[in-house]
Amino acid sequence: MLKRRDFLKMTSAAAAMGMVSTVPGKSTSGDYKTKVVAFDAFALFNANSVVAAVEKMFPKRGAALSLAWRAAQFEYTWLRNSMGKYDNFWNVTRSALRHAARASDIAINDAQSDELMQSYLSLRAWPDAAQTLDRLKEANIRLAILSNFTLDMMRHCVVSSGLEGKLDALLSTDEVGFFKPAPLAYRIATTAFKVTRPEVLFVAFGGWDAVGAKAYGYRTYWANRASAASEDMGYQPDANSASLDRLVSFATTGNS
Incomplete structure (x- = not known):
């Protein structure tokens, strides 16, 4: 039997995109000039510290709870898109934690929930993030985070990760x-x-996000840090790497 999580992975992108009528994205092949590089938050911020916080609170059960929490986070965003019932990512993350704890048969009180939620306000940068941003800035490319995160979450993480002053904009789905x-x-x-779609290079952390950005018409670089399998949705990222090591070259020359 097809599990809900597997079903959501296959259908959520199509369902969410079908809710809004848009003009199909222009082809991203051929001539281009990268004017903007937009990053998903997790392409810059390492969420492994969240796993450590959960493991500290629930020894020997933290890894499983963290995995369930992360899965529920994204399931809930896709479900809310499909239902037309938006709520900000902070609230979604809290709801996902409560669901994951129940599903894992772990009792969690409000104080524990609050403590774990705080871990999403102090994420550290991946080791290659700061240097990559600096090199892109030297190439006169404008930089942004385009994320489901709230602005408050992004602002806190920019500070905790030491990336202050390196980004031109923080853009939230709110x-x-x-x-x-x-x-x-x-x-x-x-x-x-105020740019066109082919002038934006989107850097995804998740394969589903790479597919979504590509379908919209952005050139797409998948920072596939988890070495995940690609999605089978009829779209593939323009470049795929386990880190940001090839991003500057791809953004400036088109070669990855």
């Missing part, structure tokens, strides 16, 4: 009331910077 991969969520970047 602006439009749809989570990625809904087209309106990706449109935030073209609206904010």
Whole structure:
């Protein structure tokens, strides 16, 4: 039997994109000039510290609970897109934690929930993040985070990760009331910077996000840090690497 999680992985992107009528994205092949690089938050911020916090609170059960929590986070965003019932990512993350704890048969009180939620306000940067941002900035490319995170979550993590002053904009899906991969969520970047879709290079952490951005019409770099299998949705990222090591070359020359 097809499990809900597997079903959501296959259908959520299509369902969310079908909710909003948009003009199909232009082809991203051929001539281009990267004017903006927009990062998903997790492409810059390492969430492994959340796993450590959960393990400390629930020894020997932290890894499983963290995995269930992370899965529920994204399931809930996709479900809310499909239902047309948006709530911000902070609230979604808290709801996902409660669900994951129940599903894992772990009792968690409000104080424990609050403590674990705070871990999402102090994420550290991946080791290659700061240098990559600096090199892109030297190439006169504008930089942004385009994320389901709330602005408050992003601002806290920019400080905790030491990336202050390296980004031109923090763009939250709260602006439009749809989570990625809904087209309106990706449109935030073209609206904010007044550029066309092929002029934006989107850096995804999740394969589903790479697919969503590509379907919208962005050139897409998948920072596949988890070495995950690619999605089978009819779209593939333009570049795929386990880190940001090839991003600057791809953004400036088109070669990955």
